[in-house]
Amino acid sequence: MSALAGVFNASSSLFTMDFYSRFKPKASQAQLVWVGRAATVVMVIIGLLWIPVIQGGRGLYDYLQGIQAYLAPPIFVVFFFGVFMKRLNGPGCLATLITGFAMGLFRLAVDTPVKLMGTPYAEGSFLWVVNNIFFQYYSLLITVVCILVFIIVSYATPQPDYAKIGGLTFSTLTEEDRRATRATWSMRDVLLSILLVVIIISIYLYFTG
Structure with a gap:
């Protein structure tokens, strides 16, 4: 219940503060509270x-894994490549997020009628092919497309102001930034991280046989 309460609270706050308050900047606190409750x-x-829809699938866990697989790739691409490649810019980021989310929502739109009504698409049709692609393969496809979009759009548009992204990517780190980062971890942290990775791999191998 606490997890659900957190989700509902976050969703209502997102709608109220990021959307409603922008259209109604002079709204009172009482109005914002009322809108938040209505959103909940x-x-x-x-x-x-x-x-x-969830019951029509293979359970809540598999459904959540599918949702994450369809919606997470563009976010991963933006953060991961944004850290390592300073030439990537805002327009490329926006195009990547829009493209990735569009592909994810398209897959959800294709899967939902099948899970809801239990009637598959005509075998061999385009929608049937999309619906039968294993969700992790489709997630990989979204990732590859997002990488290409991010790079192509970024290099086709003006480069970012490197002064504004100083210290935010590996290429723009100064020696002072590197020293400050190095001071935040020790060899003990490295060893514990390695131990954690070993434990995770061991658990994975144990349960996969």
């Missing part, structure tokens, strides 16, 4: 209506 009620209703 709407989210609860949407959640209840979505239960049949």
